[in-house]
Amino acid sequence: MCAGADGAYAYVTAHGRVLGTASEVRHVARLLVWMVERRTR
Numbered sequence: 905m906c907a908g909a910d911g912a913y914a915y916v917t918a919h920g921r922v923l924g925t926a927s928e929v930r931h932v933a934r935l936l937v938w939m940v941e942r943r944t945r
Contacts, residue, residue, distance in 0.1 A: 913926035924932040
């Protein structure tokens with residue numbers, strides 16, 4: 905998780921890809937599941 909201005913937070917991967925804001929938890933979770941499934945193939 906990365907902090908920004910005005911108390912905004914976002915989920916960011918180790919490679920710097922922004923996954924979404926802290927308010928988009930379901931969207932971020934779906935993206936993470938997709939990324940893990942893609943990597944295991």
